[in-house]
Amino acid sequence: MTAAANSGAKMTATPITRVLGVSALAATALMAVLGLVVSPPDVIQGEAVRMLYIHVPSIWIAYGGFALTSISSILFLRRSRRRPDQGRHYDRLAGSAAEVGVVFTAITLITGMLWGKVTWGTYWQWDARLTTTVLLFVTYLGYLALRRLPAEPTVRSRRAAVMALISFINVPIVHYSVDWWRTLHQKASLSVGRRPEITGEMYWTLLYSMLAVTILATWLIIHRYRVIRLEELRDEEGLEALIASRLNKAVGSH
Amino acid sequence: MSAVVEFERVVSIAGSFPVLTGLDLRVEQGEILLVRGENGAGKTSLLRACAGLISVNSGNASVLGFDMRADRRAPRRYIGLLGHENNLYRDLRVSEHVEFRAASVGAKASDTAAALEQVGFPQQLWTVPIISLSAGQRRKVAIASLLVGRPQLWLLDEPHAALDTESRKNLDAILKDASASGATIIFVSHENPTTKDIASRVVTMDGGRIMEDSGAG
Amino acid sequence: MSAVVEFERVVSIAGSFPVLTGLDLRVEQGEILLVRGENGAGKTSLLRACAGLISVNSGNASVLGFDMRADRRAPRRYIGLLGHENNLYRDLRVSEHVEFRAASVGAKASDTAAALEQVGFPQQLWTVPIISLSAGQRRKVAIASLLVGRPQLWLLDEPHAALDTESRKNLDAILKDASASGATIIFVSHENPTTKDIASRVVTMDGGRIMEDSGAG
Amino acid sequence: MLAEALLVARKDLRVERRAKIALGQVAPLALLILMVFAFALDANSSLLERGAGGLYWLAVLYGGTLLIQRSFDVETDDGNMDALRMSGIGSTSLFLGKASALFVQITVLELILGPGIVLLYNVRVVDWVLLFAAATAGTVAFSVCGVLWGVMSAGLRVRATLLPLLLVPVLAPVLLAGSRAFETALGVRTGAGWTWAGLMFVIAAVHTAVGLGAFGFLLEEG
Amino acid sequence: MLAEALLVARKDLRVERRAKIALGQVAPLALLILMVFAFALDANSSLLERGAGGLYWLAVLYGGTLLIQRSFDVETDDGNMDALRMSGIGSTSLFLGKASALFVQITVLELILGPGIVLLYNVRVVDWVLLFAAATAGTVAFSVCGVLWGVMSAGLRVRATLLPLLLVPVLAPVLLAGSRAFETALGVRTGAGWTWAGLMFVIAAVHTAVGLGAFGFLLEEG
Numbered sequence A: 001m002t003a004a005a006n007s008g009a010k011m012t013a014t015p016i017t018r019v020l021g022v023s024a025l026a027a028t029a030l031m032a033v034l035g036l037v038v039s040p041p042d043v044i045q046g047e048a049v050r051m052l053y054i055h056v057p058s059i060w061i062a063y064g065g066f067a068l069t070s071i072s073s074i075l076f077l078r079r080s081r082r083r084p085d086q087g088r089h090y091d092r093l094a095g096s097a098a099e100v101g102v103v104f105t106a107i108t109l110i111t112g113m114l115w116g117k118v119t120w121g122t123y124w125q126w127d128a129r130l131t132t133t134v135l136l137f138v139t140y141l142g143y144l145a146l147r148r149l150p151a152e153p154t155v156r157s158r159r160a161a162v163m164a165l166i167s168f169i170n171v172p173i174v175h176y177s178v179d180w181w182r183t184l185h186q187k188a189s190l191s192v193g194r195r196p197e198i199t200g201e202m203y204w205t206l207l208y209s210m211l212a213v214t215i216l217a218t219w220l221i222i223h224r225y226r227v228i229r230l231e232e233l234r235d236e237e238g239l240e241a242l243i244a245s246r247l248n249k250a251v252g253s254h
Numbered sequence B, C: 001m002s003a004v005v006e007f008e009r010v011v012s013i014a015g016s017f018p019v020l021t022g023l024d025l026r027v028e029q030g031e032i033l034l035v036r037g038e039n040g041a042g043k044t045s046l047l048r049a050c051a052g053l054i055s056v057n058s059g060n061a062s063v064l065g066f067d068m069r070a071d072r073r074a075p076r077r078y079i080g081l082l083g084h085e086n087n088l089y090r091d092l093r094v095s096e097h098v099e100f101r102a103a104s105v106g107a108k109a110s111d112t113a114a115a116l117e118q119v120g121f122p123q124q125l126w127t128v129p130i131i132s133l134s135a136g137q138r139r140k141v142a143i144a145s146l147l148v149g150r151p152q153l154w155l156l157d158e159p160h161a162a163l164d165t166e167s168r169k170n171l172d173a174i175l176k177d178a179s180a181s182g183a184t185i186i187f188v189s190h191e192n193p194t195t196k197d198i199a200s201r202v203v204t205m206d207g208g209r210i211m212e213d214s215g216a217g
Numbered sequence D, E: 001m002l003a004e005a006l007l008v009a010r011k012d013l014r015v016e017r018r019a020k021i022a023l024g025q026v027a028p029l030a031l032l033i034l035m036v037f038a039f040a041l042d043a044n045s046s047l048l049e050r051g052a053g054g055l056y057w058l059a060v061l062y063g064g065t066l067l068i069q070r071s072f073d074v075e076t077d078d079g080n081m082d083a084l085r086m087s088g089i090g091s092t093s094l095f096l097g098k099a100s101a102l103f104v105q106i107t108v109l110e111l112i113l114g115p116g117i118v119l120l121y122n123v124r125v126v127d128w129v130l131l132f133a134a135a136t137a138g139t140v141a142f143s144v145c146g147v148l149w150g151v152m153s154a155g156l157r158v159r160a161t162l163l164p165l166l167l168v169p170v171l172a173p174v175l176l177a178g179s180r181a182f183e184t185a186l187g188v189r190t191g192a193g194w195t196w197a198g199l200m201f202v203i204a205a206v207h208t209a210v211g212l213g214a215f216g217f218l219l220e221e222g
């Protein structure tokens, strides 16, 4: 049991994740330098354009996180269909990916609002892109609330998995909202076909930020996964002790 | 595979607590099995595992020939379960409730009257809303709701609780009858001297498994 | 007026149904009174009338010297009532719940441990949320919640239900103790042979009044 | 299967009738909500008239959530969910049955709200067909989602707050589309009313499909 | 008496904390409500900005009703009300205790709703003092009425619908006054903001007085 506890203590930081953590830190720092110093101000938006390097990668990572949640949920549902005790790691993965997704959605919302204050003059507009993003955000908050409720883990995980699948519908809606509805939200400045205002540095900085945020998110997900796992392990260790003590007591009394 | 319930080393986990810890049990058709054991021994959990309401995490479990690990919903409609709670729609009237339960297990609505009479439920209360019944009267409605389904396997959690002396005798007779016509009965009771009589076999649980077995009666 | 409970021709009406139909009862201090009777006889109603939870529509009623028609709330804090339900806050942990009940009747929070030990509630479950307890374990928490208040009058509705054999004996001992130190106990039970032993007197109810009385013990 | 669904629907409606819900409580409540909106939005301004379509769907959302709550309170009370699981009723029938009962109740609610809005907020219907189409699609979507998320939160603690939290994000698009469609039908906005109504039908269909697929699965415990 | 009230309030808050309510569920719900209003009222019109004050109070009314519901669900569960009646806790303490626990929870709700409104509906506060005064009076009125009508409907069936039915008419004046006061505080209306806030204080005071007087009486059954 002490061995398990020791390995458990190590488990949030194995050499690989430590490397990952350090590179996440370095990449984020470099991203800041690139974004704030190297890349030029935008012709139209001026300095505010620097928000772009967090705003856009964050939401893409959030999409990725939610996609991961959905995939893990499908795998969990398939695994646990026959054996309720199986597939728990998929459930944990779904949970940690959703947490990270929610955090990055929040970052996009916050940067977007700040950016909006600068460019539109208000923090918020009831624009289709913005509205669908905040809907996505609360939907996954509900998902996390469901996961956090005190309940039978199998019941909770299963319901959460179904909910994760339904919730994912929101992601394509957010992405295509600018095409489906007429919106205030920028799409021209960076759309793939024509990007007149984007210079080489801006483009590369954006790509680099993408990479940095991906590393950061991966590191976060692995960490969260391990923390959840440790919490469950703590329970399971208690479980073994409980089985033993239940039986000892029972045998002893007869 | 003629056994009605066949559990081998069944482990079942609720939350992070092992409610069944490697339980072995084999119940043949027609038996009336009394399950005893102290509070928290796992009796309710055993019944719920038989009904497929809690999952079996390891070991083998089959009920009425169905493998509970493959599809635990399969045997349910041949099973009648009476838990600590009565599972009554409090706003319905007594006869409406029993009729609904009858219809939902595919029995005829006309069996309602027979079932209510059999449990000795007074006729003048048939049209009363369940919410105004006394504790024992509710228990009788719950038993009648089981009876209409003519289950092959009865799982009863302290069925005598709240019943008066006469109704207890009556219930015992019903159980004997059912067993004689081929049903299998597993019931939990803490009232040893009185309830032992109708049981054909007695097992004692402790710590989530069966510790004593009086052997087939 | 030294009687703890003094009911004279008490009529009590719930909805439009007379649950007590002219009941006479006098219980002296220190008695352990067993109330029997078939389902729907009015036993629960009697206990609730003693606790002042249902109103007395006609007749005279006094409990612990307080006139129940004048102010039925007056005697309550000297009374401990255990109904068919356990009155537990399911989201709280066991010790938190008992501490709250202790504090709310003005007892010391430190009595909690003593009470839980007295009812034989296993120590490793003290910090478990009540929702994950078994039926019998919940009943014990409910009894412990009564115990901390050291009531002068105990009103117990089938207190033995769901308890295991040992806890039943334990409960009987607790009741004997309480009665010896001056408390009065009225309890309902359907388990005649076993529970008659501790009663100093037995009354039988039917149709909302008392039909038989074994006389003062 | 249909017979079973009918059985469940009849049982649900009977319980509600006995408890005197729909007419006795939800209907007055719906009217109250309309009044409260008037209070909140300063009755004399034009806000009410222009917002009438949206306020209608807000009131339906509120009343509907209560009815859905109620529909599952009844099932979780006294461990009834266990009996439902043990009964031979298939999960498809259960889903359809409970959804139809909700459909009926929400329809009653809307039949009271509709005239209420017209009278209290002083609006005129210019496109009855659009109005009915949108109302029907919305009601189906509400009932179906209600059953789906009702069972999702059934048996969990704190359902009183969990159910709205899960339900509202799903129903928000229905509310949005319904509001815009009604605004067109009430003549305070020109344009894409039918597109919005079509969107409502799509949402209703998707949730019905998901419900039929996942209901049995969600019904199970542990 | 105060010690007892504190005991009750602590118990209520502890139950809510254990069930992970306030922050985990009510907060996102508050955000949701704001969105739903925006959907219903066609976000880009000026309706939102002009109606912000009223919508704030509507949202508080909705979230508050849920919290009140919850506060009494806990008491009626497993016959707990009986234990409350039998305990030595005086009805005054009980009233004050439950009301304070609700006050804390509704305040948390408002602390999330407030900034939410400012950001999402794009409004500016011009009179902070009036805003705080009105918010405080409103919160007191909501908590006090909540306990009063919560106990009134406790133990009755169909509380899920009965409670709002009873509560909304009583709170409607608070909502009306709060909306007008907030509109002044937010600068979309000139004038009698303080008069409305004063009215709210009077309402809060009246209901507190009624509650203190009648609570013990209402607590009783049969």
Ligand code: HEM
Pocket (backbone or CB within 6 Å): A052, A055, A056, A059, A060, A108, A109, A110, A111, A112, A113, A115, A116, A117, A119, A120, A123, A129, A130, A131, A133, A134, A174, A175, A176, A185, A186, A187, A189, A190, A191
């Ligand atoms: C709270 C406010 C905002 C939110 C919630 C928000 C949300 C989003 C989302 C979800 C995306 C990713 C779309 C996708 O690729 O699927 C995005 C991209 C983008 N946002 Fe925002 N945004 C906000 C404000 C702003 C503001 C004020 C600006 C600048 C004026 C802006 C500029 C952009 C740009 C340039 C992109 C990249 C567009 C593309 O490549 O498709 N956003 N935003």
Ligand SMILES: Nc1ncnc2c1ncn2[C@@H]1O[C@H](COP(=O)(O)OP(=O)(O)OP(=O)(O)O)[C@@H](O)[C@H]1O
Pocket (backbone or CB within 6 Å): B014, B015, B016, B017, B018, B019, B037, B038, B039, B040, B041, B042, B043, B044, B045, B046, C132, C133, C134, C135, C136, C137, C162, C164
């Ligand atoms: N979700 C859970 N989390 C933790 N422990 C649990 C959970 N569910 C049940 N238990 C524990 O499992 C044990 C077995 O419970 P079970 O209800 O099967 O007992 P029982 O034999 O029916 O007892 P009783 O005679 O009191 O009804 C109890 O000690 C209970 O505390």
Ligand SMILES: Nc1ncnc2c1ncn2[C@@H]1O[C@H](COP(=O)(O)OP(=O)(O)OP(=O)(O)O)[C@@H](O)[C@H]1O
Pocket (backbone or CB within 6 Å): B132, B133, B134, B135, B136, B137, B162, B164, C014, C015, C016, C017, C018, C019, C037, C038, C039, C040, C041, C042, C043, C044, C045, C046
């Ligand atoms: N509100 C009511 N409306 C109509 N009848 C009622 C109401 N409340 C109770 N009754 C009836 O009063 C009778 C007495 O009920 P009570 O609960 O006192 O019986 P009891 O002796 O405790 O029975 P049990 O042994 O079953 O617990 C029952 O027949 C019941 O149906």
Ligand SMILES: [Mg+2]
Pocket (backbone or CB within 6 Å): B043, B044, B045, B084, B157, C134, C135, C136
């Ligand atoms: Mg049990």
Ligand SMILES: [Mg+2]
Pocket (backbone or CB within 6 Å): B134, B135, B136, C043, C044, C045, C084, C157
């Ligand atoms: Mg009784």
